[in-house]
Amino acid sequence: MRIAIVGCGLIGAKRAAAAPPHSVGIVCDRERAKADALALRTGARAVETWQDAVAADVDAVVVATTHDQLAAIALGAVKSGKHVLVEKPAAISADEARQTADAAAKRNVVVKVGFNHRFHPALRKARELVAQGALGELFFIRGRYGHGGRRGYEREWRCRPELSGGGELIDQGSHLIDLSRWFLGDLMLEYAAAPTYFWKSPVDDNCFLALRSPRGQMAWLHASWTEWKNTFSFEIAGRDGKLAIDGIGGSYGIERLSHYHMLDDMGPPETTIWEFPFADHSWEAEFADFVAAIETGGRPCGDIHDAIANLEIVAAAYARSAR
Secondary structure: OEEEEEOOOHHHHHHHHHOOOOEEEEEEOOOHHHHHHHHHHHOOEEOOOHHHHHHOOOOEEEEOOOHHHHHHHHHHHHHOOOEEEEEOOOOOOHHHHHHHHHHHHHHOOOEEEEOHHHHOHHHHHHHHHHHOOOOOOEEEEEEEEEOOOOOOHHHOHHHOHHHHOOOOOOOHHHHHHHHHHHHHOOOEEEEEEOOOOOOOOOOOOEEEEEEEOOOOOEEEEEEEOOOOOOEEEEEEEEOOEEEEEEOOOHHHOOEEEEEEEOOOOOOOOEEEEEEEOOOOOHHHHHHHHHHHHHHHOOOOOOEHHHHHHHHHHHHHHHHHHOO
16 A cells, blocks of 8 residues: 655654555655655655545554644545545644544444554453463453653643643543443443642543443543653453553553463462563554555544544543543
């Protein structure tokens, strides 16, 4: 395929690196220097506007912009008949995302959302074990995800609600919500708090969520911009044992999956540990899933409907927290 990338920052560059053997033909960014730099690395042509990018002779468009632009660009690409990979959260409201979903259904194009954490090897292995029944009936999920920001973080776009749609809840919180839904299915909000503790900004720097499935399974989640040691921890508990995913590489530590299998006489469990110390290949794996969905006409792993469900929970959490 021939790809256009709109948004040439860190994530856009990661998407470009993950695209081969498909080619990046068009790039675009509001900061022309970023577009020119990515064009130089990929051999692509830089264009002035996102409208130029989605109208170009490409098969698919990757949208990796600030949150406020995601929905309009994805919708424009879909209306141009292009397949789309749009970064999470795909929009700043569920209604925006629904417009993209409706347009994609009418034009029979694929809209994949960048929930790349589904493609980390520890989480893929955990999903495989759950599907095999290794945990038996699932009881609950406990997830923590966070970093500590950096000097001047309160002046970056993620702390401007008109650009971000919210703070840590819509940011890393969206990954925790999506992963919880991936393992437990549909979830409803039971409790939410989205305080601002440290960063002097109009958005939340922490969020605490309790989500419940129709079967009574729970997900207790905490995402934080005041986690001074970067942390990723995701635990899945069932009748026959527990899975624990710790770290996702880089500053979050070596990615590790631990399986604690409960024995018949209980006591200390039988423990199996897998470590994944290599580079993060979730971007390549996710792009391959996007391509496979286009080729087969199937549903990608993490699509616009998953984004809508996530944004509905995010909106409910902000409303609950504001009471």
